[in-house]
Amino acid sequence: MDELRDLYQEIILDHNKNPKNFHVMEDATHKSDGHNPLCGDRLTVYLHVDGDRITDVSFQGSGCAISKASASVMTTALKGKTVEEARELFHKFQDMLTREDAAIPDLDEFGQLAAFAGVREFPVRVKCATLSWHTTMAALDDENEIVSTE
């Protein structure tokens, strides 16, 4: 039962109910669609990049609580970061979800992203938590194809 409580933390439930930056961005410089065919999650990530800095991030779509909350937290985490910092954060986030030996990041560095550490106990849900990140990386790479987690 503790695992379940770790997965569905208040932070995650809150972001699922009231996602941040949940809108279309008209003046986006980068945009990409993500799809998780396993559960039907679909989302679009919008970015506004100025030079090498991400000045704005938003998303739209439908999905499970984990994917929606993860996208929401991600948008708040990426705003103001450089593209390089964003990639680095993505790798750390991915490590936290998939690597047994990964240290649980401290709240100062990781902020609300740390709330997703519990996902590691649910391997089938890792794709949910990373969908928005994969989609963002694809948008930064300027890939126009739909990103699929399969």
Add this chain to the structure above:
Amino acid sequence: MDTVHSPGETELLPADIEAIRREFPVLQQEFYGKPLTYLDNAATTQKPQVVIDRLKRYYEQENANVHRAVYSLGELSSKAFEDSRIIAQKFLNAASEKEIIFTSGTTDAINLVAATFGRANLGPGDEVIISAMEHHSNIVPWQIVCEEKGARLRVIPIDDRGDLILEEYEKLLSPRTKLVSVVYISNSLGTINPVKKVIELAHAHGVPVLLDGAQAVSHLPVDVQELDCDFFALSGHKVFGPTGIGVLYGKEALLEAMPPYRGGGDMILSVTFEKTTYNDLPFKFEAGTPNIAGAIGLGAALNYVMSLGFEKIAAHESALLDYATEQLDAIDGLRIIGTAREKAGVISFVLDSAHPHDVGTILDHEGVAIRTGHHCTQPVMERFCVPATSRASFSIYNTFEDFDRLVQGIRKVQKVFG
């Protein structure tokens, strides 16, 4: 919660169900300290001890390649393999064992028909009719062959309950139609289609019909001669048998006229570099060493189902369906997707407050195994404007208590997502 249920006359008594459950070792397990409530039978069914024992006996006492050994062990395996074909013939009431082709499953069976009958009979402008509730395995093989031949795929629409709209189907039938391929029971909606009517209408236009029977065979008796279907596809693992084995039934005259599917051993009578003579039915369509153990296990599974009897199976599942539908309908914020007039043991639903994937994870912690997602029927999800559903699908060994646990689990989901 009301868990009291009084069984009717034709129903299995709780003691009977308990005895059936004891035959399925998987069901004896616990997850997260709770008894396994297995409600994903549309994906695959569990295996009774008789099937497991039969596989074991084959590997321990009978293993040899079939149809070519002169030694006694090979005779044992060949006999067991061919005996299973006769069991399948009896199960489907096919006119001849020549009409029973072992495949790796329903998908393989449909691909076989698409690649042989489809390729031989479809040309530019011709049409294949399927329905809006098909599994991807009864969509994609036809798309592939239609694209190759310049033919067209036509789709029978379904209404808001999840029933085929037969008037629209009648309009689609034309001299261009070369085949109708529809599902008998929908895996995502539970609809039992009026396949006899579908077949009659097609035959009135001289069009043969393939039935995807993957979901049907564990729920209702199938008589291919009475249905008068031209092809019937089934998977062993959905009817208490092993994975990797299935059957394609085809009317002998149609199978005779079809070109072979795969080339290889066993499907030939003689081979020279100039010319190959193909083997007789059913071997013409069974290239390579078949899934011998799987076929033998399937035989044991079909015998098991026949020994239970479909009357009892149908009565129990119908009582479960009524009970489950009533219980789920009573939950605020829950909507059942698929309310066809005739339904089998499948209930798809969505919750206002939670995504199916979250429902699945929380139910898992209650020991309840259900399927979440699009169930390989993305067009159905689009038709009902949902990204995915949660699906509880049941079988002969499920109990009323299983649904009480499902309902409790759903209430827990609602609590978490409040």
